[in-house]
Amino acid sequence: MRGSHGDMGPHGTADPGRGPGLPGRPAAPGPRTDRGRLLLALLLAAAVTVFTATVPLLRGFFDLRVYYGAVHTWAHHGGRIYDYRVPGTSYGFTYPPFAAVAMLPLAPLGRTTAIVVSLLVNLAALAAILRILAGPDWRRHGWYRWALCLCVLALFEPLRDTVSFGQVNLVLLGLVLGDCLLLSIGRGRWAGAGIGLAAAVKLTPALFIGLLLLAGRRRAAGTATAVAAAATALAAWADPAASRFYWTEALWDTGRVGRLDYVSNQSLQGILARLGETGRPLWATAVLLTLCVWAWRGRRAVEAGDWMAAFALTGAAACLVSPITWVHHLVWLLPSFAALLRAGRLRTAAALYAVLCTSVVWLWVDDASGLDGFLGGNIYTWISLGLLLRLPTGQTRVARLPLARSARATAPAPSPESPATTAVPDQPESSSGAGAPAAATGAADASVREGGRSPSREPTGSTCPSAAKPQSSSARASSYTVNPPSA
Numbered sequence: 319m320r321g322s323h324g325d326m327g328p329h330g331t332a333d334p335g336r337g338p339g340l341p342g343r344p345a346a347p348g349p350r351t352d353r354g355r356l357l358l359a360l361l362l363a364a365a366v367t368v369f370t371a372t373v374p375l376l377r378g379f380f381d382l383r384v385y386y387g388a389v390h391t392w393a394h395h396g397g398r399i400y401d402y403r404v405p406g407t408s409y410g411f412t413y414p415p416f417a418a419v420a421m422l423p424l425a426p427l428g429r430t431t432a433i434v435v436s437l438l439v440n441l442a443a444l445a446a447i448l449r450i451l452a453g454p455d456w457r458r459h460g461w462y463r464w465a466l467c468l469c470v471l472a473l474f475e476p477l478r479d480t481v482s483f484g485q486v487n488l489v490l491l492g493l494v495l496g497d498c499l500l501l502s503i504g505r506g507r508w509a510g511a512g513i514g515l516a517a518a519v520k521l522t523p524a525l526f527i528g529l530l531l532l533a534g535r536r537r538a539a540g541t542a543t544a545v546a547a548a549a550t551a552l553a554a555w556a557d558p559a560a561s562r563f564y565w566t567e568a569l570w571d572t573g574r575v576g577r578l579d580y581v582s583n584q585s586l587q588g589i590l591a592r593l594g595e596t597g598r599p600l601w602a603t604a605v606l607l608t609l610c611v612w613a614w615r616g617r618r619a620v621e622a623g624d625w626m627a628a629f630a631l632t633g634a635a636a637c638l639v640s641p642i643t644w645v646h647h648l649v650w651l652l653p654s655f656a657a658l659l660r661a662g663r664l665r666t667a668a669a670l671y672a673v674l675c676t677s678v679v680w681l682w683v684d685d686a687s688g689l690d691g692f693l694g695g696n697i698y699t700w701i702s703l704g705l706l707l708r709l710p711t712g713q714t715r716v717a718r719l720p721l722a723r724s725a726r727a728t729a730p731a732p733s734p735e736s737p738a739t740t741a742v743p744d745q746p747e748s749s750s751g752a753g754a755p756a757a758a759t760g761a762a763d764a765s766v767r768e769g770g771r772s773p774s775r776e777p778t779g780s781t782c783p784s785a786a787k788p789q790s791s792s793a794r795a796s797s798y799t800v801n802p803p804s805a
Contacts, residue, residue, distance in 0.1 A: 359465040366472045379433050380404070382484025384411055385421050386432050392557075395423035399560045400568055412568070412575050415553035415561045416518040417486075428503065436484040443488035444471075450495045451626075458781060473675040479646035486669040487649045490516040491633075494523055495653065497538070497628045510538035514545025518553075521569075522647070525636045532613055533620040575642050581683045584698040585643035592686045592695065605639045611706060622712030630654040634705045648674065648698060654705045663709035670701050 367511070383404050388411040392398035399418050411418060424432050471477055476535075480487045493512035500509040510530065516523035524546070530539035554561040568574060576583070579591035586604045590596070614634035619628035637643045641694035651674070658667035682695030683694045 341719075346568065355462045355465075359462065359469075362466070362469045366469050368488045369393065370472060370478060371660070377482035377484075378477060379436065379482070380409075382432060382436050383429075384483070385407060386424050386427075386429055389418055389421050389425045393422060398563075399557065400563055410574070412520060413520055414550065415557060415564055416549045416681050417520065419556055420519060420557060420559070429469075429766070432646050433484065440481050440488050443492040444477075446492045447488065447495055450492075450499050452767045470671075473724075474649075474652075474671065475674055475677050476646050476648035476651070479644075480631065480649055481645055485646050487646060490520055490523055491649055494526055494633075495629065496722065497542075497783040498625050498653075501538070502537070502625045506538055510541030510543075513538075515549060516541040517542065518544045518549035522640050526629070526632050527637070528613075528618055529620075529632045532617050533628070576644075578642065579686075581679050581695055582644045583642050584637070584648065584679065584696065584702070585640050585647055586638050586646060586699065587641045589692075589696050589699055592691070601706075608638050608703075608706070609634060611635075615706065624657075624712045626653060627700055627711040630657045631706060631709055634702045637702045638699070638706065645679070645698065648702070651702065651705065654709055655739065657709055659712075663710060670704075672692035673697060673701065696732065704800070709791070728779075753791065 355490060384402075387404060388399050388402040391402045392399050399415065401410070402488075424435070427490055451511075477488075479485070493516040496512040497509040500506060510527075513523060513526045513530070517527065527539050527542045527546075530536075530542060534768050550561075555689065577595070578587055579593075580588070581592070583591070586608065587601050590601055590604070594600075612631060616628050616631045616635075630651075630653035637648060637650055640647070647755055655667050655671055658664075658670075679695055682691045685691060686695035
């Protein structure tokens with residue numbers, strides 16, 4: 319059967335709050351009437367808005383100010399990309415030259431307009447990400463479930479920081495997950511372009527090319543490499559001096575990005591730096607071991623046809639091995655939570671997600687020494703490491719929504735005429751979708767349908783007074799502070 323009476327409205331139509339689905343699909347939490355659900359969704363949205371505006375750090379679109387100032391100076395005043403500094407700070411453009419080329423549409427805009435564009439682009443990227451993570455049955459979850467999902471996502475610190483900084487992480491994640499979708503639905507011949515573009519904008523996504531090689535997808539890996547090389551060549555043609563400076567000097571100078579031992583750096587390098595271990599051999603050893611674990615687990619996930627888990631593992635590994643992984647970079651963990659939900663690990667997903675909503679690492683912004691600093695000041699890194707080691711792979715189990723009440727359903731016992739069947743993991747070229755529901759989305763029934771397969775025009779910064787923490791309106795430090803406040 320495709321649905322049950324509990325899924326239908328009084329006239330046999332689908333209940334918009336729950337959507338049609340499998341018998342036994344969990345009921346949506348909260349009120350059962352549309353009016354009550356709308357009221358609850360509005361109240362939750364208001365509470366999240368108040369929380370976001372008052373409790374977390376406000377970043378003042380600092381990174382967007384960097385992007386905007388660099389391309390504005392480059393396009394209109396003949397300045398060099400990597401010479402620009404946000405007024406009153408020592409921070410400038412740190413991405414590969416192609417990123418500046420891709421951001422050239424910001425140049426003719428006023429700063430306020432650029433902020434609006436940044437918000438719209440991030441929202442569009444988030445919508446695409448959720449669509450991919452939810453799988454082919456995303457419409458079945460209904461507006462009410464998606465409203466609850468967005469309220470939960472708004473509390474996620476890496477996502478809050480990405481939007482508040484005006485960062486590009488969501489766009490890059492969307493490009494990479496686009497390739498994940500293509501591989502999942504058996505259209506791998508078109509895969510790789512998204513990864514290549516993302517790697518040309520920022521180096522971290524290049525690890526996904528390694529995943530394609532591990533999976534034996536040489537065509538996709540070649541496409542990704544060719545796209546990244548073409549984009550890099552385009553940037554070199556547009557500004558040869560900037561490209562030469564970046565690849566020979568700026569790339570190797572981590573001091574341009576920020577302090578390695580700053581608490582926002584939630585990578586393996588950040589842990590070692592806070593311990594006073596700044597030698598490259600120890601860090602290189604830790605990176606090599608991490609990559610070995612990633613290669614082993616990622617290959618197993620691909621062999622099971624679980625592309626979403628493979629991409630999730632790669633995102634976690636990239637956060638660990640990158641020299642600097644600011645808190646907002648941890649949006650790369652979102653696919654891991656989708657994989658946990660799909661595998662039915664709801665409590666684990668909820669607990670880890672709750673920690674990543676707390677901003678708890680900032681308690682050790684002034685002093686991360688001692689056992690408490692080692693454990694608490696690096697807790698986001700421990701979460702990334704735990705996901706790399708323990709994330710379920712090759713799962714076909716249908717997961718239920720967090721906060722959802724279980725709906726009663728009785729499955730008929732198997733009979734000789736209709737024996738029970740056993741689901742098998744999807745194959746790389748024949749799975750039916752991205753393979754993982756988004757956080758706070760319900761179970762999809764694709765496995766049954768397919769036989770069990772499952773703010774001014776000048777970058778002067780005059781509207782943001784210069785300070786030791788230019789992107790924060792709080793006394794607490796932020797990701798790019800050179801000298802954290804003393805206790």
